[in-house]
Amino acid sequence: MRTISTLTSAARAMDQGEMLGSTMQFWKGRMYAPIPGDSEATLRYKSERRAAFVRDLQQAFVPAENMIHGVVGNAADHVLGSEPTWNLTAQDTKALEAILTPTWNDRDLHGLCQRVIRSRIRDGEGAARLRIPAGAVLAALKGDGTPIKAATQWLRFEALDEPERLTIIEDEATLTLKSTLDLGKTKDGEERGIEEAFVDEKGDTVLQLRKGGAVTVLWRLPLGGRLPYVQIQGGALVTQGMVDNQAGANMVMTASINNSELAGQIMEHFHNMQPQRGPDKTVTVDGVQTQVQGDPLPALRGPGGELYTNDTVATQTVDDDKGVRDVPVILKGSYTRHGPVDSSPLDFTLSRCEYNIYAEAKQRHYLMADKASATGEARKTAMASFFKSLNGYRRDAVKLLRGLLELTLAMSFALCKQTAPEVEVEPVLTDRLVDPNPEDRAADREDVKAGIISKQDARARQGLTNTEAVQQQIDKEVVKPPDPEPAPNPSPTPDPAGGTT
Numbered sequence: 001m002r003t004i005s006t007l008t009s010a011a012r013a014m015d016q017g018e019m020l021g022s023t024m025q026f027w028k029g030r031m032y033a034p035i036p037g038d039s040e041a042t043l044r045y046k047s048e049r050r051a052a053f054v055r056d057l058q059q060a061f062v063p064a065e066n067m068i069h070g071v072v073g074n075a076a077d078h079v080l081g082s083e084p085t086w087n088l089t090a091q092d093t094k095a096l097e098a099i100l101t102p103t104w105n106d107r108d109l110h111g112l113c114q115r116v117i118r119s120r121i122r123d124g125e126g127a128a129r130l131r132i133p134a135g136a137v138l139a140a141l142k143g144d145g146t147p148i149k150a151a152t153q154w155l156r157f158e159a160l161d162e163p164e165r166l167t168i169i170e171d172e173a174t175l176t177l178k179s180t181l182d183l184g185k186t187k188d189g190e191e192r193g194i195e196e197a198f199v200d201e202k203g204d205t206v207l208q209l210r211k212g213g214a215v216t217v218l219w220r221l222p223l224g225g226r227l228p229y230v231q232i233q234g235g236a237l238v239t240q241g242m243v244d245n246q247a248g249a250n251m252v253m254t255a256s257i258n259n260s261e262l263a264g265q266i267m268e269h270f271h272n273m274q275p276q277r278g279p280d281k282t283v284t285v286d287g288v289q290t291q292v293q294g295d296p297l298p299a300l301r302g303p304g305g306e307l308y309t310n311d312t313v314a315t316q317t318v319d320d321d322k323g324v325r326d327v328p329v330i331l332k333g334s335y336t337r338h339g340p341v342d343s344s345p346l347d348f349t350l351s352r353c354e355y356n357i358y359a360e361a362k363q364r365h366y367l368m369a370d371k372a373s374a375t376g377e378a379r380k381t382a383m384a385s386f387f388k389s390l391n392g393y394r395r396d397a398v399k400l401l402r403g404l405l406e407l408t409l410a411m412s413f414a415l416c417k418q419t420a421p422e423v424e425v426e427p428v429l430t431d432r433l434v435d436p437n438p439e440d441r442a443a444d445r446e447d448v449k450a451g452i453i454s455k456q457d458a459r460a461r462q463g464l465t466n467t468e469a470v471q472q473q474i475d476k477e478v479v480k481p482p483d484p485e486p487a488p489n490p491s492p493t494p495d496p497a498g499g500t501t
Contacts, residue, residue, distance in 0.1 A: 001182040002164040008123050011238035015072055015122055019063040019250050024054060028244075028251040062257045064249035067354060068122075068238060071361035075237055076118040078386075079393045082430040083110055084401055087472045090423040099412055100405055103151040109404065115159040116232070117397050124236035127163040128400065129181070130228045130407055131156040132415070137219050140415040147412040155411060157404075168231050174199070179227050197227045221414040228411070230403035232396040242357045249353035256346045285327055362389040394429055401427035428469040 004012075013021065020026055032050035034043055088096055103109065112128060120126035136154035139145055145154065160166060165182040176199040183192035193211030200206050205223040209216045282289050318327050358367050365382035405425045413420035444458040459470060 001162075002167060004123070004164050007238070007240050007243065008236070010243045011068060011122055011236070014066065014068040014243065014246055015238075017063075017066060017069070019066075019246075020058070020061060024057070026243075026247045026250070027057065028247045057254075060254060060258055061250075062254050064246070064253040064350065064353070066246075067249070067357045068242060068246050070366075071242070071357060071363055072118060072122045072237060074363055074366065075121050075361070075390060075393060076114060078390055079121075079397050079429070080110075080114050080117050084113075084397075084430065085428045085473060086401065086405060087426045087428065087469050087476070088423055089426070090421055092421065096409060096421070096423060099148050099151050099409060102148070103155075103408060106152055107155075107157050109157060112157055112159045113397070113400055113404070115161075116230075116400055117393065119159070119161070119163055120232050120234065120396055120400075121237045121393055123163065125163045125231065125233040126396075126400070127160040127166045127229060127231045128404055129158045129160055129166075130404075130411060131158060132219060132228075132411070134218075136415070140417075143417065145416050147409075147416055147418065150412040150415040151408055154415060155408065163231070166229060166231060168227065168229065171198075176225060177227050179229060181229070197229070199225050199227075221411065222420075223407070223410045223414055224420065226403075226407055226410055228407070230400055230407065232400050234392050234396055237361060239360055242360055245353040245356045249350055252346050252350045252353065256343060256350070259343060259346065286322075362386045397429060398427045401425070426469045426472070428473060 010021075010026065014026070024031065032046040032053060034046055038046070086100075088100075090096055116126035116128050118126070132154065133156060136150075139154065140150070162184075165184065166179065167181075168177055168179040170176070171178055178198035179196070181195040181197075183195055185191055191211065193209050195207065196210055196215075197205060197207045200220075203222065203225060204220050205225070205227060206220045207218045207228060209218055280291055280294050283292050284290070318325055355364075355367065358364050362382075362385045365379050365386060368379050368382065402425045405427075406423065409423060410420050441462070444453070444462075447453045448455055448458050455471075
């Protein structure tokens with residue numbers, strides 16, 4: 001399995017609501033961190049204090065709004081929030097639609113694609129897997145299936161929550177694809193093995209399981225050079241700055257809650273905490289040696305903690321009959337009760353963290369919704385930037401849909417020992433940032449009639465992508481008028497001679 005970066009790991013954890021981290025690595029204040037040169041006693045003291053701090057922090061911790069989850073969800077919703085459609089180019093499209101439509105609906109492939117595209121946006125990659133259960137393989141060998149049955153009942157569709165488990169590469173010698181999928185472990189900790197897929201010399205796709213030195217071939221099917229996976233990769237939306245601002249917002253929110261809800265309580269770790277000290281030492285004052293506490297250790301910033309102290313050793317200048325000299329003075333700290341302080345600095349910091357995340361995600365227009373001072377033009381500019389930032393995700397969504405649908409057809413026919421027809425799938429995505437008002441839509445129609453803008457431009461202004469596929473869909477849905485009835489034969493006219501003509 002490929003190793004993911006600490007940024008990807010943090011983005012995934014925060015998106016799923018884990019705001020402190022398993023080792024408190026997301027906490028942005030100070031911590032009891034060991035440093036080189038610490039004595040055994042100091043290390044033991046820090047360990048004890050850290051355990052107490054972690055216990056108290058877990059109780060007092062209040063996360064801020066999950067903005068990582070929000071910006072990822074906003075982007076995913078605008079890419080695949082609406083149900084996509086598709087156009088097929090093949091000889092018998094009705095037969096293929098009869099396979100794809102019930103499979104799409106019964107297996108909730110829209111929901112699966114949403115999970116894959118969300119992973120792609122957040123982590124930089126997403127993947128789907130098509131699996132054939134052992135029972136389906138046996139049924140296929142007996143020949144008691146149809147492509148519709150194979151797609152709707154035999155195939156299993158899965159979104160890989162950890163796409164780094166899948167690796168797909170091209171064999172440079174044969175120019176074919178091959179892949180490995182780490183199946184992980186069972187609940188009992190037993191290795192499931194490695195799933196390997198490749199295209200053999202006959203052009204068939206082979207899937208085998210490698211486990212404990214043994215290799216078992218699971219199936220061999222003609223899939224037109226395809227593997228039973230669809231993988232999409234690209235740049236991730238979440239950056240280190242977003243993760244740091246989310247962690248900062250969490251710390252500020254915790255401090256704010258403690259400042260208000262817990263005002264008047266003894267806050268050992270958040271206020272007036274006694275510092276960690278070195279070994280005791282001897283000082284001389286007026287010729288008299290005195291044993292005093294050791295010097296405070298430097299304040300250490302690890303991944304987190306908002307700790308400060310008023311207990312330290314200071315130097316005081318004394319001018320008396322013995323002259324001017326500096327003498328050490330011990331300023332002893334004590335735990336005290338504190339009432340609430342002005343929350344304005346905390347509120348400002350929290351708003352800056354929020355702004356930084358949404359600005360970096362090109363989603364500032366979401367913050368403008370509650371601000372009366374934001375102009376309509378400012379909103380349009382921000383929305384245009386957001387719309388443009390989605391282009392890469394849209395391309396990958398089209399790739400995902402096309403690959404998934406074409407692979408479904410190929411595997412369905414192959415399981416039934418039928419030759420899959422040649423088909424091209426053109427997905428149609430619908431993305432609408434905001435519903436245009438009637439005036440804007442009317443103006444667009446008039447501009448199209450006048451030849452100022454094209455239909456493609458008008459559709460793009462409404463958030464409709466893949467305009468050619470949209471036009472194909474429109475043409476397909478247009479009801480042709482019935483053929484005109486033939487004109488009736490004219491009535492015979494009387495002949496003056498007594499006959500008819």
